[in-house]
Amino acid sequence: MNVVASLYAERASRRxxxxxxxxxxxxxxxxxxxxEKLDLEVRLGEFLCIVGASGCGKTTALRLxxxxxxxxxxxxxxxxxxxxxxxxEVAIVFQDYGKALLPWRTAAGNVSLALEANRxxxxxxxxxxxxxxxxxxxxxxxxKYPGEMSGGMQQRVQIxxxxxxxxxxxxxxxxxGALDAMTRQGLQDExxxxxxxxxxxxxxxxxDLDEAIYLGDRVIGLLPHPGRIGIELDVDLPRPRDQxxxxxHPEFMRLRRHLFDFIKATEH
Amino acid sequence: MSFARAKPLLLPxxxxxxxxxxxxxxxxxxxxxxxxxxxxxxxxxxxxxxSIPTATRDTLFATFAGxxxxxxxxxxxxxxxxxxxxxxxxxxVTVEAIRPIPSIALLPIALIALGFGYRMEIVIVAFACVxxxxxxxxxxxxxxxxxxxxxxxxxxxxxxxxxxxxxxPAALPRIFIAFRLAAGIALIVAVTVEIAINPIGLGAGxxxxxxxxRADLMLAYLLWIGVIGYGLNILLIAAQxxxxxxxxxxxxxx
Numbered sequence: 001m002n003v004v005a006s007l008y009a010e011r012a013s014r015r016x017x018x019x020x021x022x023x024x025x026x027x028x029x030x031x032x033x034x035x036e037k038l039d040l041e042v043r044l045g046e047f048l049c050i051v052g053a054s055g056c057g058k059t060t061a062l063r064l065x066x067x068x069x070x071x072x073x074x075x076x077x078x079x080x081x082x083x084x085x086x087x088x089e090v091a092i093v094f095q096d097y098g099k100a101l102l103p104w105r106t107a108a109g110n111v112s113l114a115l116e117a118n119r120x121x122x123x124x125x126x127x128x129x130x131x132x133x134x135x136x137x138x139x140x141x142x143x144k145y146p147g148e149m150s151g152g153m154q155q156r157v158q159i160x161x162x163x164x165x166x167x168x169x170x171x172x173x174x175x176x177g178a179l180d181a182m183t184r185q186g187l188q189d190e191x192x193x194x195x196x197x198x199x200x201x202x203x204x205x206x207x208d209l210d211e212a213i214y215l216g217d218r219v220i221g222l223l224p225h226p227g228r229i230g231i232e233l234d235v236d237l238p239r240p241r242d243q244x245x246x247x248x249h250p251e252f253m254r255l256r257r258h259l260f261d262f263i264k265a266t267e268h
Numbered sequence: 269m270s271f272a273r274a275k276p277l278l279l280p281x282x283x284x285x286x287x288x289x290x291x292x293x294x295x296x297x298x299x300x301x302x303x304x305x306x307x308x309x310x311x312x313x314x315x316x317x318x319s320i321p322t323a324t325r326d327t328l329f330a331t332f333a334g335x336x337x338x339x340x341x342x343x344x345x346x347x348x349x350x351x352x353x354x355x356x357x358x359x360x361v362t363v364e365a366i367r368p369i370p371s372i373a374l375l376p377i378a379l380i381a382l383g384f385g386y387r388m389e390i391v392i393v394a395f396a397c398v399x400x401x402x403x404x405x406x407x408x409x410x411x412x413x414x415x416x417x418x419x420x421x422x423x424x425x426x427x428x429x430x431x432x433x434x435x436x437p438a439a440l441p442r443i444f445i446a447f448r449l450a451a452g453i454a455l456i457v458a459v460t461v462e463i464a465i466n467p468i469g470l471g472a473g474x475x476x477x478x479x480x481x482r483a484d485l486m487l488a489y490l491l492w493i494g495v496i497g498y499g500l501n502i503l504l505i506a507a508q509x510x511x512x513x514x515x516x517x518x519x520x521x522x
Binding site: 066068085086087088091092094096099100102104105113114116117161165 | 413415416418419421422423424425426429433434437438440
């Protein structure tokens with residue numbers, strides 16, 4: 001038997017199938033092409049960050065992955081199946097927690113909504129909700145309404161609601177964009193430890209390049225009008241990441257420089 | 269009671285006193301006016317001999333039954349129209365053709381079809397209540413934050429869950445305002461039907477008093493209807509505050 005051929009076969013079997021795949025996905029809305037021929041594979045268990053100038057279609061790409069949009073051409077697949085509508089295994093965290101949470105439901109009630117959608121019996125829900133709130137650092141805050149909570153706490157509630165779906169992939173659309181720097185750093189580390197512990201695949205959209213490098217295993221930079229992939233960087237920084245040490249790492253500086261140059265070039 | 273709180277009452281009181289004095293000084297003989305004291309006496313008598321309580325029961329029964337039926341129809345249609353643009357387009361001409369018909373204009377048909385009594389009155393009140401509920405519910409549903417609808421899709425709520433858990437609670441504060449509006453209209457229409465033709469309730473009471481040339485009793489009925497309308501509104505506002513007070517306080521009302 002051909003040694004080379006058997007080697008190839010072995011490699012192919014070891015290579016993991018992507019969890020989410022964009023195959024030439026194009027989306028047109030109202031005659032405008034928002035993203036064009038996007039080819040992208042999200043590997044199982046990875047933390048993928050997508051950056052780009054505003055209007056480059058990064059949020060749109062995320063919505064395609066969530067099944068909230070259907071591609072006009074091409075396909076988006078989840079575990080090989082076409083993603084034509086939202087699925088339980090894929091959860092999405094929106095940036096505007098103020099609009100994504102139901103103001104008439106308490107924190108516990110908001111988390112419970114995801115369980116109600118999955119038809120979990122009421123008596124099991126209470127304990128599950130409490131466990132989820134503890135997981136995101138909000139033990140004992142279940143009876144509060146979103147209007148009575150800080151932005152950071154509200155975003156934690158939304159994350160808990162997404163975790164209630166027990167997703168394989170967590171999509172996050174600039175989740176910390178509206179939060180102050182200290183809250184943001186705290187939540188970055190919590191999202192890292194939560195998703196690493198459960199080996200959840202994450203696709204994280206942000207316009208903050210430092211945040212993308214700090215969190216990601218891989219960073220994709222999009223080019224605008226129409227949105228397409230312009231750069232792809234592997235982030236070879238040791239885990240667990242540390243707010244001080246990681247950000248002072250020479251590799252962090254190098255990647256940051258690289259990414260800044262890319263974004264700057266797209267702005268002309 | 270402090271002076272500031274009594275202030276709004278000053279003008280009506282002064283008017284009543286003036287009217288009373290004028291009526292007594294001129295020895296008023298009128299088929300349409302009576303001194304306030306005589307109106308109060310007539311009101312007390314009619315309350316005591318149960319004619320006003322009975323009439324009130326009849327009118328309120330028709331009002332609430334019509335409000336419940338018409339309100340429910342308007343609510344369901346409003347939600348359906350608000351959710352589905354294509355359904356709204358489909359029904360647009362039909363709705364816009366029926367809506368401008370004054371509810372009272374249905375009186376002759378309703379009378380032939382259903383005869384005198386509660387049923388005919390309830391149908392006309394219900395017809396009048398459908399429209400404010402429909403129009404305001406539709407706009408309330410349409411103005412729901414699109415992000416919330418997206419959340420319901422992302423969480424994969426069933427269509428029924430989406431309506432009961434997202435759409436109705438989100439639109440409820442505005443739906444309740446529509447309900448208050450419809451309640452006011454219901455009372456007006458009920459009394460109008462009674463004045464026009466139906467021999468029951470407060471409207472019929474006014475007509476009887478008029479035909480008996482009892483200006484004092486007629487005005488007593490009028491005063492009483494005002495009290496009922498005022499009381500109804502106070503009740504609904506209190507309910508609204510109780511139900512949505514918290515949402516309003518935290519500024520979270522959509």
